[in-house]
Amino acid sequence: MMALFSSPHLHGGNHSQRLMLLVLAAAVPGLVAQIYWFGFGTLLNVIWAITLGLALEASVLLMRKRPLGFFLKDGSVIVTGLLLALALPPMAPWWLVSVATLFAVVFAKHLYGGLGNNPFNPAMAGYAICLIAFPTSMTLWTSSGEYFNLPDQWLWFWTEQGNVDAITQATPLDAMKHLQGNTIKEMLAANPTIVNYADAMFWINLAYLAGGLGLMLLKVFTWHAPVAMLSSLSIMAFLFGTGEPDLYAGPSEHLLLGATMLGAFFIITDPVSSATSRSGKLVFGVGIGVLIYIIRTWGAYPDAVAFAVLLMNLCAPLIDQYTKPKAYGQQH
Amino acid sequence: MQVETRHILHQGLWQSNPALVQLLGLCPLLAVTNSVANALGLAIVTTLVLVASNALVSLTRNKVNKDVRLPTFVMIIAALVTVAELLMQALTYELYQILGIFIPLIVTNCAILGRAEAYACKNSLALSILDGLAMGVGFSLVLVLLGAMREVLGQGTLFTDMHLLFGESARLWELTIIDDYRGFLFAILPPGAFIGMGLLIAMKNVIDHRQAMSQLSLDEPSSKSRRVRVTGIIT
Numbered sequence: 302m303m304a305l306f307s308s309p310h311l312h313g314g315n316h317s318q319r320l321m322l323l324v325l326a327a328a329v330p331g332l333v334a335q336i337y338w339f340g341f342g343t344l345l346n347v348i349w350a351i352t353l354g355l356a357l358e359a360s361v362l363l364m365r366k367r368p369l370g371f372f373l374k375d376g377s378v379i380v381t382g383l384l385l386a387l388a389l390p391p392m393a394p395w396w397l398v399s400v401a402t403l404f405a406v407v408f409a410k411h412l413y414g415g416l417g418n419n420p421f422n423p424a425m426a427g428y429a430i431c432l433i434a435f436p437t438s439m440t441l442w443t444s445s446g447e448y449f450n451l452p453d454q455w456l457w458f459w460t461e462q463g464n465v466d467a468i469t470q471a472t473p474l475d476a477m478k479h480l481q482g483n484t485i486k487e488m489l490a491a492n493p494t495i496v497n498y499a500d501a502m503f504w505i506n507l508a509y510l511a512g513g514l515g516l517m518l519l520k521v522f523t524w525h526a527p528v529a530m531l532s533s534l535s536i537m538a539f540l541f542g543t544g545e546p547d548l549y550a551g552p553s554e555h556l557l558l559g560a561t562m563l564g565a566f567f568i569i570t571d572p573v574s575s576a577t578s579r580s581g582k583l584v585f586g587v588g589i590g591v592l593i594y595i596i597r598t599w600g601a602y603p604d605a606v607a608f609a610v611l612l613m614n615l616c617a618p619l620i621d622q623y624t625k626p627k628a629y630g631q632q633h
Numbered sequence: 634m635q636v637e638t639r640h641i642l643h644q645g646l647w648q649s650n651p652a653l654v655q656l657l658g659l660c661p662l663l664a665v666t667n668s669v670a671n672a673l674g675l676a677i678v679t680t681l682v683l684v685a686s687n688a689l690v691s692l693t694r695n696k697v698n699k700d701v702r703l704p705t706f707v708m709i710i711a712a713l714v715t716v717a718e719l720l721m722q723a724l725t726y727e728l729y730q731i732l733g734i735f736i737p738l739i740v741t742n743c744a745i746l747g748r749a750e751a752y753a754c755k756n757s758l759a760l761s762i763l764d765g766l767a768m769g770v771g772f773s774l775v776l777v778l779l780g781a782m783r784e785v786l787g788q789g790t791l792f793t794d795m796h797l798l799f800g801e802s803a804r805l806w807e808l809t810i811i812d813d814y815r816g817f818l819f820a821i822l823p824p825g826a827f828i829g830m831g832l833l834i835a836m837k838n839v840i841d842h843r844q845a846m847s848q849l850s851l852d853e854p855s856s857k858s859r860r861v862r863v864t865g866i867i868t
Contacts, residue, residue: 400817408828430819430824433818433819433822433824434817434818434819434820435817435818436818
């Protein structure tokens with residue numbers, strides 16, 4: 302952006318279809334890790350969200366009398382479906398994925414005018430609406446390593462039949478919030494499954510981190526927003542975590558639990574709903590990191606990435622207003 | 634007279650509907666429409682207050698000095714809302730408790746003050762009452778429609794708790810639209826009200842747009858010539 306000279310420009314060929322394919326490829330390690338630790342639910346979620354997302358996108362495009370092929374080919378709805386499905390819990394049944402996809406594609410994207418006009422990240426909007434509407438279903442996570450085989454998961458996905466209580470549990474972030482008078486160390490000592498779970502989340506987050514770094518090296522997005530978000534989250538966690546280590550989780554827990562890495566590299570780098578300029582992206586990322594810490598620590602919901610992203614999406618136009626890069630020769 | 638009546642009804646029910654077009658009284662509209670019974674309760678009270686305030690404002694319109702008209706309107710509306718509140722405590726105490734603060738808040742409903750200022754203080758008693766009724770019914774229809782949408786989506790039922798308004802026999806009115814529905818909490822919560830309201834406004838705009846389009850195509854001249862005369866004197 303800064304190295305742009307006067308016209309004529311060479312076209313880099315980075316059109317949206319290629320970007321979307323790269324994002325899809327970069328999410329594969331995280332998807333594989335999530336399937337390895339938490340079962341085939343995520344795979345079913347991904348397939349169903351993408352299929353339904355494409356169908357919804359096509360029908361809305363028909364209703365809006367837009368060219369079908371052109372807009373379906375850009376792949377944005379596939380990315381939305383994939384990110385939404387990765388964020389949903391692995392035990393999500395078909396109707397939960399459907400409601401989330403419906404709100405993401407129809408309400409958050411097309412009611413605002415389609416790709417490029419949506420003020421909110423569609424995947425996070427669909428996720429947040431389901432979290433508000435179905436809080437119990439949205440927190441149904443399997444404990445790591447113990448999950449249904451594929452036929453049982455298939456049955457659960459469509460009919461919700463199966464012994465779920467045996468394999469589901471609270472997420473580590475939720476457990477660290479509801480300590481019930483214990484310190485974090487005591488809670489972890491009493492619940493070895495939470496420790497296993499946290500280990501699994503570490504690996505999944507590292508997989509997303511690897512995919513995200515790959516995207517950054519390929520210049521799909523700049524480093525500003527992810528680095529700003531991760532460092533502000535770490536600083537918040539460090540400030541509170543070193544003061545009261547018994548009550549507040551430290552930086553490593555905040556960075557490697559929950560949806561932190563997925564959010565940092567795949568959600569907040571969405572070019573449509575984030576701030577535009579480089580300094581704007583720094584502000585945007587810092588805001589999300591701080592909000593994630595605040596909502597995770599003192600809020601009512603187990604994870605905070607979706608709400609933090611939506612709140613900062615709301616601020617993005619204002620951030621753009623104050624961080625507009627100065628044109629060369631402009632006085633102020 | 635006939636034309637005036639039709640104009641008032643069209644204005645209140647559709648053209649400048651307080652809820653869909655003027656967007657007045659949104660606070661109670663969004664807050665209490667989580668079921669048909671709640672919505673209908675507030676709709677009836679608001680309509681009664683609106684009709685009565687229009688009538689009183691119209692009756693006193695020649696006695697009240699122009700400079701103090703707004704305080705007078707507010708006093709009239711506040712008195713009427715107090716009456717309505719006491720009546721609800723006497724007749725439908727449970728519903729009064731459910732609607733809570735939104736009954737006294739009718740005082741601040743700008744639709745009521747708006748009609749007093751824009752219509753009732755300039756027009757005769759009969760026309761003012763009709764205007765209040767048209768505006769009140771227009772507001773009520775939107776309230777009840779939004780309440781029905783949110784109740785069906787949120788709980789899968791219609792007309793629950795109607796006995797709060799119409800006595801014990803109305804308990805039987807409850808319809809279960811969707812069996813074994815697990816509930817869609819989002820529709821009951823405030824964000825659902827905003828989205829439902831947005832959809833209703835969009836629906837009205839689509840209908841208006843369609844009508845305007847068909848009107849346009851009717852108005853087009855029947856001749857196929859598209860040439861337009863731009864010079865000379867048109868005779």
